[in-house]
Structure formats: structure tokens, C-alpha cells
Amino acid sequence: MNAERLTIPINPMPDSDRLPHALYRAEQVRNLDRCAIAQYGIPGIELMNRAGEVAYRILRERWPDARDLTVLVGVGNNGGDGYVIARLARAEGLAVRLLQLGDPQRVTGDAAISRDAWRDAGGTIEPYRGLPRRSDVLVDALLGTGLERPVEGLWAEAIQALDRQRAPVLAVDIPSGLHADTGRVMGVAVRADVTVSFIGLKQGLFIGAGPEYCGEIRFSALSIPARVYAGEVASARRIDWDQQAARFGRRPRTAHKGTFGHLLVIGGAPGLSGAVRLAGEAALRAGAGLVTIATHPAHSAWLNLSRPELMVSAVETSADLDPLIARADVVAIGPGLGREAWGRDLWESVLGLDLPMVVDADALNLLAESPRSGSDWVLTPHPGEAARLLGTDIAAIEQDRPAAVHALQGRYGGVVVLKGAGTLIRSDPLRPFAVCSDGNPGMATAGSGDVLTGVIGALRAQGLDAEDAACAGVCLHAAAGDRAARMGERGLVAGDIIAALRPVANRVPALQEDS
Ligand SMILES: NC(=O)C1=CN([C@@H]2O[C@H](COP(=O)(O)OP(=O)(O)OC[C@H]3O[C@@H](n4cnc5c(N)ncnc54)[C@H](O)[C@@H]3O)[C@@H](O)[C@H]2O)[C@@H](O)CC1
Ligand SMILES: [K+]
Known part of the structure; x- marks a missing residue:
């Protein structure tokens, strides 16, 4: 998959039996x-x-x-x-x-x-x-x-x-x-x-x-x-994978792994290694050329063995991050980061970086403690994290999700992905925000958010800008979730979404036995 900058028109009239993409108040x-x-x-x-x-x-x-x-x-x-x-x-x-x-x-x-x-x-x-x-x-x-x-x-x-x-x-x-x-x-x-x-x-x-x-x-x-x-x-545009997949063409014959970017995933405090493993593996399945995981020494060796395609580096302190950052094109931080001294040190050290970032999970909670605005980051809060970031409660977020994503983007800058049924994506406040119409309740499961972080990071590493990576990533993740749910929504786990990423990203038709 090579990703292209592509302007997808927002059509208010349906060209066939399909629903239009333009939405209004x-x-x-x-x-x-x-x-x-x-x-x-x-x-x-x-x-x-x-x-x-x-x-x-x-x-x-x-x-x-x-x-x-x-x-x-x-x-x-x-x-x-x-x-x-x-x-x-x-x-x-x-x-x-x-x-x-x-x-x-x-x-x-x-x-x-x-x-x-x-x-x-x-x-x-x-x-x-x-x-x-x-x-x-x-x-x-x-x-x-x-x-x-x-x-x-x-x-x-x-x-x-x-x-x-x-x-x-x-x-x-x-x-x-x-x-x-x-x-x-x-x-x-x-x-x-x-x-x-x-x-x-x-x-x-x-x-x-x-x-x-x-x-x-x-x-x-x-x-x-x-x-x-x-x-x-x-006021908004409906997005789905059918439409977003147009961004991905044939991979050039001359490609090498450097063509598809190097993502650095930072997280995984002791006891929380699964989150970085899921994000890293999802990034590989979404087409990133190289993925390095910077994680706690407590489990770095085990992680490396469990998925040898991932490069894993043990990080004691933020000083150990420097050489990893020097080789990365994009940083995804937060999965399993924790809010203890180890995670805080890593979070603070990436704040001044001039690199595209995806910020999730505990990194969002740390951001809520000392708010600041960024320009080249994608924030991916679920309603609980969004509530902390805005100093309110989940009910207030859910009452008016468009207002919440607008407020988040205004306060924190960059691109904000407000997760939940009908995930919203807001970047430039003057442009219509996006609503993903793919996905299903089976995806409300542990680790699903870590998978999304890896996918968005992988798409940024492959050259999409923050907004396109967020929109295409949300839709790819949701469509993979829908494919995984053919076997049933109940009991769907994050690993099932990862397994579906490759056929969905490559538009491989579902096999009979999948459905
Ligand atoms: N020419 C047009 O404007 C067209 C309108 N259309 C239809 O018209 C609808 C909009 O019509 P209206 O603007 O007349 O509004 P509605 O028919 O949606 O309802 C307005 C009426 O309901 C009352 N009301 C509002 N909230 C209430 C509540 N919670 N409990 C009880 N009563 C309540 C209001 O006081 C008002 O009398 C559209 O949804 C669509 O179905 C379509 O016929 C297409 C063309
Ligand atoms: K009605």
C-alpha cells in the first residue's frame, strides 16, 4: 500500500443508490x-x-x-x-x-x-x-x-x-x-x-x-x-473505508522498506506490555515499513521473541530514546505508558520534538495534567480521556460529541479523533469534521484503541498528512473490525481486528468461510 494525498469530494447528492457524504445540521x-x-x-x-x-x-x-x-x-x-x-x-x-x-x-x-x-x-x-x-x-x-x-x-x-x-x-x-x-x-x-x-x-x-x-x-x-x-x-462529512481506500494504490516495484516509513511506538510500563505489542503489530499490518517499540526493560526481550518482525528496544530513561528518535519518521506514544515516573519522563522528552506524533491512552492523561497545544499531532481520546482533557465528565462529552471534538481541537490543536460509535475527526475548525460510518460494537474491547494508534501511526509513516492518516486510519480500523465481526461481535478481540487489517487494506474479498 502506498499512500497518496488525494482530495476526496464531499458530494451532497448520491451518485447512485449509495448515501451521500455531505452531512448537515x-x-x-x-x-x-x-x-x-x-x-x-x-x-x-x-x-x-x-x-x-x-x-x-x-x-x-x-x-x-x-x-x-x-x-x-x-x-x-x-x-x-x-x-x-x-x-x-x-x-x-x-x-x-x-x-x-x-x-x-x-x-x-x-x-x-x-x-x-x-x-x-x-x-x-x-x-x-x-x-x-x-x-x-x-x-x-x-x-x-x-x-x-x-x-x-x-x-x-x-x-x-x-x-x-x-x-x-x-x-x-x-x-x-x-x-x-x-x-x-x-x-x-x-x-x-x-x-x-x-x-x-x-x-x-x-x-x-x-x-x-x-x-x-x-x-x-x-x-x-x-x-x-x-x-x-x-457541517460534516461521512467517511467510510470504501471511499478512503481510494488513497491506496499499487506499491511501486522499486519499493524497499524505507519507502513505507519507520514508526517508533513508545509505551508499555511493567505489566502493560500488551498495549505496545498490539499497536506495533497493527502498524506492520497497516503497511509500515519498519516498527520499533521503545518499552520498559522488564519485558523488552519477551516482546522481541513474541513477534520477531518488531524491533524492540529497552528504555530505562528518556536518554535511551534519543538514538531511536533519530531513526524514526513518526512517534506513537501512550499505549500502556502508565502515569508513573518512567512514563512521565518519556512523555516529557517527546514534547518538544519536531516529528509527527500520535498521542493516545496514558499520554493523553498526562497531557490533561499539563495542557498544551501541538500542530503536528493526532490525539485519539475515548470519551473518558476526552472528559479529562476538557475537565468535564463523560456524559457531557456524549451529549454533544461534535461540540466536544471541536473544543478538544481548539484547546490542543492538531487533529483530534474522538472515539466511540461514530468516531469523529476534527482538524481545521473551518472545515467540516468527519464521521466514520463503519464499525460495530464488537470493537468495544480491550486493546482496540492500541490497534487504532498503530494504524494511524503506520499511515503517517507512509506519507499521509495528519488529517488524512486519521480519517483513513479510523476507517481502515473500523472496516477491519466489521470484517472480524462476520464471525460474531461478541468475543471479538483486538487481535482479530489486526488479523483483518491486511485483507481489508489490500481489498481482498472475504472468503466464504469468513462470513
Ligand atoms: N418544505 C419543507 O420545509 C419540507 C419539510 N419536510 C419535513 O418537515 C420536517 C420539518 O418540519 P417542521 O419544521 O414543521 O418541524 P416538525 O414537523 O419536525 O415539528 C415541529 C412541531 O413540533 C413541535 N415540537 C417540537 N419539539 C417537540 C416536542 N419535544 N414535543 C412535542 N412537540 C414538539 C413544534 O412546536 C412544532 O409545532 C422535516 O423533518 C421533514 O420531515 C419535508 O416535507 C420536505 C420539505
Ligand atoms: K419522524
């Missing part, structure tokens, strides 16, 4: 709606009809045998989409019950036009008092991007009732109760089997609880002109 999607209506003369009711048609088509495609439909509508335009779906379903002969929440007097504008069209077609509106005993599919058109406060009362009861029943749920635009910007559950939220999102993909679908609540995500731009998107810079 709710306010931005409202601007896109407004622009399509005001500047391109597409009436709002036309957009609503298109939204309802797309959602209904997807519903029929996914559940062709459905006969009994229950549609829950709120009082805004999300409910308006629901009326369109109900009308189309009824016209095709399905039995439709439409249940309304909220004050019917507050239904105005396009939503009122859709409601009247539903009534004119012979449909009835029942106030919500509970779900019918039986439905083949339920449609959630309660709350969309207009969600503005936590869900309570009868609304919360309805969402909980949806959760208890067995039939599949199609969410219109976004699962009701999920915050479109942060992916936070505002009290309660609908757990959908399919979410059909319109005009612009909301970033909250991919962040925080989003992936847990959305089910399969489908998208339609509702055929608005591509020029509408020129006025809104995406």
Missing part, C-alpha cells in the same frame, strides 16, 4: 429547503408530496406484503409528510389508521394542505390514545428537524408504545426524539427499522445514539437542483 437543511422553494420556485407542498412519495415507495419495497398501516403524525411538516404517505397507501387499497398527536389547531401551511388532501380522499384522523392491536408497519411522522425540546407526556408514551410493539417502524426524515445535530436522545426516541431522510442527511443520524436508532438509512434529495447545495457548506 437541521438549520442548514431548513436553509436548503428554503432555497429550493424561494430561489428555484419549487412549492413547499411539492417537496412534501415528493417526500411522502419517496418514503411510501421505500416502505412498499421493504415490506411488499404489508396490508395494515398505522401512521402517527405530529403538528409540523414532518406530520405533513405522514399525511401524504397515508393518502398514497389508502389509494393503493391498504388499510390505514392515522393517529394524531398535539393540538390539531396548530397544523398550518403545507401540513394543513396535506391533511385536507387526506380528508378529501376519505381518510379519517383519530387523536392518539394508544396503538392499534395490529399493524404490519408503523410510520413515525411525529417530529422531524423541528424538534426543539425534550419529548414528554403523551408524545413520550406514544414513542414508548412504538418501542414495545413488534411491527417494523419506518421513520420519516429522522426518528422522532433524536436530535438532528448531536444524535442525542431527547428523553425518548423512536427506534426505527428504516429511516428515510430528505434534502440533506442530518449529521445526528451518524453521531451518538443515531446509528442505534435509525436502522437502515435511506436518502432522497427530492430532485432539487444541485445548485441549491452550493449555498451551504456541509
Whole structure:
């Protein structure tokens, strides 16, 4: 694998059935709606009809045998989409019950036009008092991007009732109760089997609880002109290995191991040797030419024997690091470093270095004790480390992950990778941050973070800049995790992710027996 600097476009419109990469905040999607209506003369009711048609088509495609439909509508335009779906379903002969929440007097504008069209077609509106005993599919058109406060009362009861029943749920635009910007559950939220999102993909679908609540995500731009998107810079971009793999071409025939860089991994206090071993081995599997591990003398000889391809140097004090640093292109520090005198000495000695760095684990905890800003480093905190770095708690980080990664990057500089479901990567504050949509909960396992550190270090050693290495590394790690999870998420260990790195990095198709 030779890594190339490559500009990957952020496309707001899908080129095929795939999801677009551009993500937006709710306010931005409202601007896109407004622009399509005001500047391109597409009436709002036309957009609503298109939204309802797309959602209904997807519903029929996914559940062709459905006969009994229950549609829950709120009082805004999300409910308006629901009326369109109900009308189309009824016209095709399905039995439709439409249940309304909220004050019917507050239904105005396009939503009122859709409601009247539903009534004119012979449909009835029942106030919500509970779900019918039986439905083949339920449609959630309660709350969309207009969600503005936590869900309570009868609304919360309805969402909980949806959760208890067995039939599949199609969410219109976004699962009701999920915050479109942060992916936070505002009290309660609908757990959908399919979410059909319109005009612009909301970033909250991919962040925080989003992936847990959305089910399969489908998208339609509702055929608005591509020029509408020129006025809104995406707030975030969705990245995955399919897209990031484009950075890696054929290796030149003239290559030698120096071509692919030399990574120095620093860590492994007594009793913590596994972390550096995992990071080092992952770096080799992600294509680094040479990997040296600088670790405590207590286990250096053993480490060398256990994986002879790794070079291992015993380091008593930071003075022993100097000759190793002189030969390295990139330093990855933190796995198993500990916070005792030995680890502190090594951490302090690398702080002034003019080398690209990946900073993880205990190095992040030491950084939190005396904060400073760097320019050429990639920091890879999990939410606990992020909380220490920002002097807050994990709940505050998880409530608003985009704000957390923004604050981390502002305080510490460089590139910040905030790990967790939907890992976020933020570099230049003026550019959209990245969200990785690969990965699975099987990867929440000991050593998984050490593997990521090794992978990002290896990609930097192969010539990618900090941001590209972070994005490609996160996606390669996640895709390897997904490949490893074909054998099951439960019981997946970090070594399984390492084993999958090579076939994923080289795009070798999975064998039958893997799946
Ligand atoms: N022309 C457009 O703007 C289009 C809008 N579309 C749909 O319209 C939606 C946005 O519509 P709206 O802006 O009207 O907003 P919503 O329909 O999402 O909801 C807004 C209404 O819900 C109330 N509300 C907010 N939070 C609540 C809570 N926690 N509990 C109870 N009530 C709450 C608000 O007071 C307001 O009355 C999109 O998600 C999409 O489904 C689509 O039809 C495409 C075109
Ligand atoms: K909804």
C-alpha cells in the first residue's frame, strides 16, 4: 500500500443508490429547503408530496406484503409528510389508521394542505390514545428537524408504545426524539427499522445514539437542483473505508522498506506490555515499513521473541530514546505508558520534538495534567480521556460529541479523533469534521484503541498528512473490525481486528468461510 494525498469530494447528492457524504445540521437543511422553494420556485407542498412519495415507495419495497398501516403524525411538516404517505397507501387499497398527536389547531401551511388532501380522499384522523392491536408497519411522522425540546407526556408514551410493539417502524426524515445535530436522545426516541431522510442527511443520524436508532438509512434529495447545495457548506462529512481506500494504490516495484516509513511506538510500563505489542503489530499490518517499540526493560526481550518482525528496544530513561528518535519518521506514544515516573519522563522528552506524533491512552492523561497545544499531532481520546482533557465528565462529552471534538481541537490543536460509535475527526475548525460510518460494537474491547494508534501511526509513516492518516486510519480500523465481526461481535478481540487489517487494506474479498 502506498499512500497518496488525494482530495476526496464531499458530494451532497448520491451518485447512485449509495448515501451521500455531505452531512448537515437541521438549520442548514431548513436553509436548503428554503432555497429550493424561494430561489428555484419549487412549492413547499411539492417537496412534501415528493417526500411522502419517496418514503411510501421505500416502505412498499421493504415490506411488499404489508396490508395494515398505522401512521402517527405530529403538528409540523414532518406530520405533513405522514399525511401524504397515508393518502398514497389508502389509494393503493391498504388499510390505514392515522393517529394524531398535539393540538390539531396548530397544523398550518403545507401540513394543513396535506391533511385536507387526506380528508378529501376519505381518510379519517383519530387523536392518539394508544396503538392499534395490529399493524404490519408503523410510520413515525411525529417530529422531524423541528424538534426543539425534550419529548414528554403523551408524545413520550406514544414513542414508548412504538418501542414495545413488534411491527417494523419506518421513520420519516429522522426518528422522532433524536436530535438532528448531536444524535442525542431527547428523553425518548423512536427506534426505527428504516429511516428515510430528505434534502440533506442530518449529521445526528451518524453521531451518538443515531446509528442505534435509525436502522437502515435511506436518502432522497427530492430532485432539487444541485445548485441549491452550493449555498451551504456541509457541517460534516461521512467517511467510510470504501471511499478512503481510494488513497491506496499499487506499491511501486522499486519499493524497499524505507519507502513505507519507520514508526517508533513508545509505551508499555511493567505489566502493560500488551498495549505496545498490539499497536506495533497493527502498524506492520497497516503497511509500515519498519516498527520499533521503545518499552520498559522488564519485558523488552519477551516482546522481541513474541513477534520477531518488531524491533524492540529497552528504555530505562528518556536518554535511551534519543538514538531511536533519530531513526524514526513518526512517534506513537501512550499505549500502556502508565502515569508513573518512567512514563512521565518519556512523555516529557517527546514534547518538544519536531516529528509527527500520535498521542493516545496514558499520554493523553498526562497531557490533561499539563495542557498544551501541538500542530503536528493526532490525539485519539475515548470519551473518558476526552472528559479529562476538557475537565468535564463523560456524559457531557456524549451529549454533544461534535461540540466536544471541536473544543478538544481548539484547546490542543492538531487533529483530534474522538472515539466511540461514530468516531469523529476534527482538524481545521473551518472545515467540516468527519464521521466514520463503519464499525460495530464488537470493537468495544480491550486493546482496540492500541490497534487504532498503530494504524494511524503506520499511515503517517507512509506519507499521509495528519488529517488524512486519521480519517483513513479510523476507517481502515473500523472496516477491519466489521470484517472480524462476520464471525460474531461478541468475543471479538483486538487481535482479530489486526488479523483483518491486511485483507481489508489490500481489498481482498472475504472468503466464504469468513462470513
Ligand atoms: N418544505 C419543507 O420545509 C419540507 C419539510 N419536510 C419535513 O418537515 C420536517 C420539518 O418540519 P417542521 O419544521 O414543521 O418541524 P416538525 O414537523 O419536525 O415539528 C415541529 C412541531 O413540533 C413541535 N415540537 C417540537 N419539539 C417537540 C416536542 N419535544 N414535543 C412535542 N412537540 C414538539 C413544534 O412546536 C412544532 O409545532 C422535516 O423533518 C421533514 O420531515 C419535508 O416535507 C420536505 C420539505
Ligand atoms: K419522524
